[in-house]
Amino acid sequence: GLTYDVVVVGGGAAGLSTAASILKRRGGITLAIIEPSGSHFYQPGWTLVGGGVFKQSQTRRSEKKLIPTGADWVQAAATGFEPEANLVHLSNGSSIRYEVLVVATGLTLDWDAIEGLSETLGRNGVTSNYRYDLAPYTWQMVQTLGRGNAVFTQPPMPIKCAGAPQKAMYLACDAWRRRGLADNINVSFHTATPGLFGVKEFVPPLMDYINRYHIDLCLKSNLTKVDGKGRIATFENVAGDGSKTTSEVEFDMLHVVPPQRAPDVIRNSALAGDGGWVSVDPATLRHTKFANVFALGDVAGTSNAKTAAAVRVQAPVVAVNVLATLDHKPAVADYDGYGACPLTVERGRIVLAEFAYGGKLAPTLPTWLLNGRKPTHLAWFLKEWVMPVLYWDGMLRGHELMVAPHKIGTPR
Ligand code: FAD
Numbered sequence: 205g206l207t208y209d210v211v212v213v214g215g216g217a218a219g220l221s222t223a224a225s226i227l228k229r230r231g232g233i234t235l236a237i238i239e240p241s242g243s244h245f246y247q248p249g250w251t252l253v254g255g256g257v258f259k260q261s262q263t264r265r266s267e268k269k270l271i272p273t274g275a276d277w278v279q280a281a282a283t284g285f286e287p288e289a290n291l292v293h294l295s296n297g298s299s300i301r302y303e304v305l306v307v308a309t310g311l312t313l314d315w316d317a318i319e320g321l322s323e324t325l326g327r328n329g330v331t332s333n334y335r336y337d338l339a340p341y342t343w344q345m346v347q348t349l350g351r352g353n354a355v356f357t358q359p360p361m362p363i364k365c366a367g368a369p370q371k372a373m374y375l376a377c378d379a380w381r382r383r384g385l386a387d388n389i390n391v392s393f394h395t396a397t398p399g400l401f402g403v404k405e406f407v408p409p410l411m412d413y414i415n416r417y418h419i420d421l422c423l424k425s426n427l428t429k430v431d432g433k434g435r436i437a438t439f440e441n442v443a444g445d446g447s448k449t450t451s452e453v454e455f456d457m458l459h460v461v462p463p464q465r466a467p468d469v470i471r472n473s474a475l476a477g478d479g480g481w482v483s484v485d486p487a488t489l490r491h492t493k494f495a496n497v498f499a500l501g502d503v504a505g506t507s508n509a510k511t512a513a514a515v516r517v518q519a520p521v522v523a524v525n526v527l528a529t530l531d532h533k534p535a536v537a538d539y540d541g542y543g544a545c546p547l548t549v550e551r552g553r554i555v556l557a558e559f560a561y562g563g564k565l566a567p568t569l570p571t572w573l574l575n576g577r578k579p580t581h582l583a584w585f586l587k588e589w590v591m592p593v594l595y596w597d598g599m600l601r602g603h604e605l606m607v608a609p610h611k612i613g614t615p616r
Contacts, residue, residue, distance in 0.1 A: 208234045210526060211292055211302035212275075213282045215239025215267055217247075217599070218308035218501025218515045224272040224602030225523035233530065236300060237271060238292065240281040244270050245336055246595055248512050248587075251368055251548060254333040254342035254459075255375035257588065264336065270600055282309070285473040287494040304526050307482050307499040309470060311364060311510070314463045321460060324432025329457045333372045345457045346376045351388035352456030355437055357427040358395035359463040362479075364502050364510040366402060367545035367557065369395065369461040370410065376459075377417035378550040391419045392453065394439055396426035402509075403563040405577055406547070406555060413549045413579075425451075427460060470503055481505030486561065488535040489522050496529055498522045507561060509543030516599045517542045523602075542566050546587045554583035 212219045215237045249263035271277045284293035324330045331341045358369035429438035437453045466480030477483025482499035483492045486506045491497035500518040502510040524537040541561025546554045556576040560566040
């Protein structure tokens with residue numbers, strides 16, 4: 205098989221950003237990106253597709269055009285890891301050897317964990333912004349619904365962009381409010397989590413919108429079954445005393461966010477730690493057992509918010525540490541757990557939740573300019589106009605725009 209200095213598994217947000225950052229820091233090394241898909245998706249844009257702001261096509265580009273200069277693209281999936289032998293096995297039957305491995309496969313959306321869901325997605329009013337092909341159906345439903353029950357769901361944590369289930373709802377509510385339909389449409393939010401948002405500072409501004417839109421908030425309520433034709437969603441509810449009950453809710457529109465898990469290929473490998481995610485040091489992002497393996501992005505077993513915003517800060521940390529490892533030096537850069545979740549509470553305004561490990565608030569801009577605990581036009585402007593450019597032309601190309609040097613870690 206082939207041998208590379210660096211093998212990156214996954215050509216999504218994390219894989220491409222890290223590969224680009226490594227090659228920008230040091231040319232001349234050999235690097236392969238293993239990625240089966242011919243398309244790359246800007247998933248944070250799907251919320252705005254479902255909200256009628258972005259066109260679907262704005263969120264998709266050819267993978268080939270995004271592979272950084274100097275990297276080889278192997279269009280295959282990783283099917284197995286043999287970290288003791290520095291080997292990755294591929295779906296095309298070959299294997300590839302590395303000095304240093306970067307694992308960035310993202311996570312698996314487990315649509316089939318909800319009975320009856322898969323066969324009704326995209327029909328009968330059942331939609332999800334978590335899929336490229338379905339996000340436009342969300343907007344179509346929002347535009348065509350005139351009355352009835354709109355139900356939005358959130359599965360147990362961890363999920364990528366934990367605010368996205370609410371974002372879809374607020375944008376829908378805002379559209380209905382503008383069309384004078386607020387009184388005709390009953391909106392409910394069923395989340396398996398015990399609270400509306402994991403970091404307490406951001407709950408009050410979100411509750412303001414729950415109240416303003418008259419949303420029926422159902423905590424610890426987990427979607428288990430969907431009857432598309434009968435338009436009935438079944439939830440398992442956990443009461444205060446821990447007892448469980450089942451409830452059936454009729455819907456005219458149902459926006460589902462599926463349960464999410466570590467990919468089987470990771471879960472079933474020696475790389476897996478708790479929950480099947482890759483076991484890494486939370487600061488250096490180096491594997492806890494295999495010193496020449498790193499992981500970042502959604503597949504990493506770290507407690508940060510699984511977001512592209514986290515990837516933006518993680519990628520340079522991993523790049524620096526990968527190069528140190530190639531030089532047989534210790535890891536030098538630390539990740540602080542930064543992640544961000546821009547909550548689209550209405551069209552034109554966002555509550556920008558930025559926080560690091562332990563839920564510590566971590567605003568990028570000074571509070572006088574952008575207070576993340578308040579809905580602001582500036583945060584919306586960033587989301588609609590700045591973040592996509594930062595993503596495509598900044599982070600995917602290995603530029604460290606908007607990453608404060610302290611976030612990349614202090615050399616030890
Ligand atoms: P991905 O970008 O998903 O990439 C993983 C890649 O690995 C894919 O290309 C996949 O094909 C590939 N792969 C999978 N299995 C294998 C294998 N076996 N071998 C090789 N390759 C493999 N983040 C934000 O920062 N802000 C937001 O507002 C935001 N909103 C979001 C809204 C929605 C609806 C969704 C779905 C996500 C949102 N996110 C947001 C989260 C963000 O998109 C992810 O956190 C980010 O894409 C993670 O990057 P990643 O590279 O780990 O995973």
